[in-house]
Amino acid sequence: MTLTVSTDIQEQLQTRCDYHFKDLNLLTQALTHPSFAAEQTPSPPDNQRLEFLGDSVLQLILSDLLFASLPDDKEGPLTRLRATLANESATASYAKKLGLQEAILLGKGEDQTGGRERQSILGDLFEAFLAAVYLDGGMDAARTLCLRLLPPVADSKRLLLAKDNPKGTLQELSQDRFKCKPKYSVLSCDGPVHDPNFVVSVSINNVEMGQGSGSSHRSAERQAASQALLKILQEDSAQD
Structure with missing residues (x-):
């Protein structure tokens, strides 16, 4: 059945x-x-x-x-x-x-x-x-x-400008706004050795702002940074 x-x-x-x-x-x-x-x-x-x-x-x-x-x-x-x-x-x-x-x-x-x-x-x-x-x-x-x-189109356009370097953009924004650097943490790593899947979170002031996954730490961190930027832009928009 x-x-x-x-x-x-x-x-x-x-x-x-x-x-x-x-x-x-x-x-x-x-x-x-x-x-x-x-x-x-x-x-x-x-x-x-x-x-x-x-x-x-x-x-x-x-x-x-x-x-x-x-x-x-x-x-x-x-x-x-x-x-x-x-x-x-x-x-x-x-x-x-x-x-x-x-x-x-x-x-x-x-x-x-x-x-x-x-x-x-x-x-x-x-x-x-x-x-x-x-x-x-x-x-x-x-x-x-x-x-x-x-998300609002204007915020999406701003995020696109940071697409080539999301980690750098997030670090600059975090230091300017929150006076600290983002912290990345590996949440899990599974899959075969030749094709692993990393899940990484990024936090600002001990508050998780985004998660990302990828076949390397670098790609997972980039994705997490992009998610964090999107979240910040959405919060900014909600306050306007």
């Missing part, structure tokens, strides 16, 4: 997202990772096809938003900013904001090895969920969902 997402979890998720599905089968499919589907008999539809569609939906929403918000920017900067807002790190953060990791159906092995926190899984999960919203409620519903999650 194929398992499904519990009714309580479905309801909590829809309330958090401020969207209630007319077709709950779409929601269940969006939350079904291939590793889970492979363990079921018969195998239910997984979220890979929805992920494919969701990527295009997100690209269109971002293109429309940036085109309208930045009338003086040329194609190159617009393309780079769209890529920043749609990359794996960004889409994984959107999934976490919605709490999708709590509802995803994972295979036992994937779940036991930290799949609920893996960026690649979370990024794909958000795209699949966005596609489900689009199919169920149309582009307006999908756009409304995205606009609740996206």
Whole structure:
């Protein structure tokens, strides 16, 4: 017998997202990772096809938003900013904001090895969920969902300028604003020796500001620094 997402979890998720599905089968499919589907008999539809569609939906929403918000920017900067807002790190953060990791159906092995926190899984999960919203409620519903999650365009543009050197930018900002340097800590390291996965956090004044993962300390720290910069910009925007 194929398992499904519990009714309580479905309801909590829809309330958090401020969207209630007319077709709950779409929601269940969006939350079904291939590793889970492979363990079921018969195998239910997984979220890979929805992920494919969701990527295009997100690209269109971002293109429309940036085109309208930045009338003086040329194609190159617009393309780079769209890529920043749609990359794996960004889409994984959107999934976490919605709490999708709590509802995803994972295979036992994937779940036991930290799949609920893996960026690649979370990024794909958000795209699949966005596609489900689009199919169920149309582009307006999908756009409304995205606009609740996206940082302000002006802040995203500022963050893009620091993309080439996020650690240096964060250190300068931290020393100027908080009078201290950021501190990086390795939270975990798993995977085979030839392909490790490091998870690193960055803290300022003993407050965690971001996390990142990667195949090296350096790449994980860069990602953590980018997340910290984004968080600071979002907090600045909320205070304006």
